[in-house]
Amino acid sequence: MAKIKYYYDTETCRYERIKTSTTDIVINALGLMFLCITFGFIFSLIYSEYFPSSKEVQLIKENEDLLYSYDLLQKEIENTNDMLANLQDRDENIYRVIFEMDPIPMEIRNAGSGGSQKFQDLLDKKLSREKLIHGTLKKVDQLRRKMYIQTKSYDDLVEMAKNKNKLLAAMPAIQPIANKDLKRFASGFGYRLHPILKVKKMHTGCDFSAPKGTPIYATGDGVVITVEFNRGYGKQVEIDHGFGYITKYAHMNEFNVKKGQKVSRGQVIGKVGSTGLSVAPHLHYEVIHKGKKKNPVHYFYNDLSPEQFEILVEMASRENSSLGY
Structure with missing residues (x-):
């Protein structure tokens, strides 16, 4: 049962009953509703910040795993580049010297990226991690090109090795007249x-x-x-x-x-x-x-x-x- 409230009227020297109008009731109700909504929103923000949902927890975990995998991929690309650089150095300074083959120009060994439009389809998708993905694909593509050039170089070396006996027989390796005592x-x-x-x-x-x-x-x-x-x-x-x-x-x-x-x-x-x-x-x-x-x-x-x-x-x-x- 609702409590009946009174107030003391100094003019009549009597306690008069407080009458609440419909407008007051509506205003009070709206005010209470606003406060509830405000506090609810603030609470939800705090809760979502410190107490993420299971789906959010899963997404966060997946994102961390992807970043970890990305770091591993970058290290693998760097390691592969180092190995390829070692192969290129041996190719240039050992194998090609042995077979007297011309060196491969660095602008060819470094292999271009294939043009600015190569990954245009990917750029058009406006991905959230666009720079990260695009940069990685460029590195992988350039590595693939360098490896292709190196394999072609080895093909040339293999062919030259097959002809090594012919090369040794063809090289001008003796004096053109008899000169054992070197006096001529x-x-x-x-x-x-x-x-x-x-x-x-x-x-x-x-x-x-x-x-x-x-x-x-x-x-x-x-x-x-x-x-x-x-x-x-x-x-x-x-x-x-x-x-x-x-x-x-x-x-x-x-x-x-x-x-x-x-x-x-x-x-x-x-x-x-x-x-x-x-x-x-x-x-x-x-x-x-x-x-x-x-x-x-x-x-x-x-x-x-x-x-x-x-x-x-x-x-x-x-x-x-x-x-x-």
């Missing part, structure tokens, strides 16, 4: 005094002094590509050995081969003479590898002992006059 070596590679002009000029091969008619030998297996007379080199023969190697034999007296003929290392291809710009009977011999003229002495390792090779290198370094150009 006259002038080396580098700037030398020109025998006719009497000025220093680049001598692109080495000279072997020998009597006219001394046999000249092919220094490696190959195919004769030039048999001709040249004003400077006189009678000359050029042999293409493959694998980027060409040898030139100049100032010859006579030829023993024809253009297009296959020759083997040690085969007589002609005789020593003094044709062209020459001041005495001798052989001018050159080694050309991939278009660049090399010091022939560095290839005389197949018919010399280590001691003889050192002596020949020292003789080749002396700045004397050449016998022809």
Whole structure:
């Protein structure tokens, strides 16, 4: 039963009954409702903050697991990149050096990302973790490209290894005339005094002094590509050995081969003479590898002992006059 409330009226000196209007009741009810809603909202916020629902707990757990897996994935990518870098280093500085193959340019080894539109479909989805996912996919894609380039490099190395015996037979690895005692070596590679002009000029091969008619030998297996007379080199023969190697034999007296003929290392291809710009009977011999003229002495390792090779290198370094150009 509701309590009846009174108040003391000073004018009538009597207790009068308090009458509550409908408006007051409605206002009081709305006020109470507002307070309940406000406190309920605040309580729900506090509860959700400190007491998440089971679904929220599950989502939080899944998010933590995903972040942990992401960190592991990043470490795996870094480890794989380190392993790949090691393989690239061995490929560049060991295998390619052994087989005398050109290095792979770094801009090719580093492999581009494939264009800015490669992951456009992913970007269009506006994912909440867009940068994280996009960055990871770019790293994986670049790693995949680097690995592909490395596998292609190994394919080339395998092919070169299969041809190693052919390469060893083709390389110009002996002296072009009989010279066991090294006494026929006259002038080396580098700037030398020109025998006719009497000025220093680049001598692109080495000279072997020998009597006219001394046999000249092919220094490696190959195919004769030039048999001709040249004003400077006189009678000359050029042999293409493959694998980027060409040898030139100049100032010859006579030829023993024809253009297009296959020759083997040690085969007589002609005789020593003094044709062209020459001041005495001798052989001018050159080694050309991939278009660049090399010091022939560095290839005389197949018919010399280590001691003889050192002596020949020292003789080749002396700045004397050449016998022809």
